[in-house]
Amino acid sequence: MVPTPTAIRVAQTLGITTSAYVAGSIFSISYLSVPSFLLAPSPVLARQWQLSFDRGKIINPAIALVSIFSYAWLSYKLYGTLNHPKAEMYALSAIATLGIWPYTIFGMMPTNKKLFKKYDEMKGLSVEEKATEVGLAKGESTKELVDRWGMFNLGRGMLPLVGAVLGMWATLD
Numbered sequence: 001m002v003p004t005p006t007a008i009r010v011a012q013t014l015g016i017t018t019s020a021y022v023a024g025s026i027f028s029i030s031y032l033s034v035p036s037f038l039l040a041p042s043p044v045l046a047r048q049w050q051l052s053f054d055r056g057k058i059i060n061p062a063i064a065l066v067s068i069f070s071y072a073w074l075s076y077k078l079y080g081t082l083n084h085p086k087a088e089m090y091a092l093s094a095i096a097t098l099g100i101w102p103y104t105i106f107g108m109m110p111t112n113k114k115l116f117k118k119y120d121e122m123k124g125l126s127v128e129e130k131a132t133e134v135g136l137a138k139g140e141s142t143k144e145l146v147d148r149w150g151m152f153n154l155g156r157g158m159l160p161l162v163g164a165v166l167g168m169w170a171t172l173d
Contacts, residue, residue, distance in 0.1 A: 008078065012171045015070030015090075019097045020164040022064045026100075026157035029056065034150035042118070042142040043125040049146050050119040053112070060100075064160060068094045071167055089170035097163035100156055108152045111145055118142045 029052060037048045071094035079087030104112075122142075 008074070011070045011074050011077075012167070015067050015074065015093065016164055016167045016171065018063050018067035018070070019093065019160040019167060022060050022067065022097070022100070023157050023159075023161035023164060025056070025060055025063075026153060026160070030150045030153045030157065034146060034153075037146055038143055043122040045142050045146060046115070046119040046122045049115055049142075049149070053115075064097050064100060067097045067160065067163060067167075071097070071163065074170075086170045086173065089166050089173075093163040093167040093170065095163075096166065097160045099159040103156050103159060108149065108156065111149050111152060114140065115142070115145050115149060118145065 033048075033052055037045050037052075040048060071090045075087045075090035075094065078084075078090070
């Protein structure tokens with residue numbers, strides 16, 4: 001048996017661990033942070049969501065790019081063609097992880113924009129001040145929007161998780 005070159009092992013490790021990390025990070029926001037956020041009054045909730053969003057948009061996309069490039073490189077380097085099952089699995093891993101961007105833009109952006117607006121409306125309020133959200137359509141309060149966003153976020157987390165599973169499968173197969 002010919003030993004696998006170190007660069008291949010590094011790319012496999014980076015691809016799998018970074019896509020799994022991004023999935024875990026995304027899921028943890030929905031499972032851990034959002035339920036805690038929903039206990040807060042609307043002005044605090046809007047700030048908490050915005051802070052979480054701002055931090056997540058810096059960290060997770062950068063880490064996801066490491067995964068995407070690792071999988072794409074593995075697909076090309078190991079097989080040079082998509083006519084090989086492992087090359088296809090690594091390519092699908094890259095595509096699944098890349099899917100967080102269109103999912104966010106097309107699926108989550110309408111809710112994100114409403115939450116950005118809520119944050120702008122409430123950022124001047126102190127923690128003690130009560131915000132009344134009157135005249136809202138059903139599903140438009142800050143709490144309802146953050147709850148909806150948390151559910152969408154679970155769907156987004158599935159994409160890099162699928163990437164990690166496919167990457168692991170290609171590596172171990």
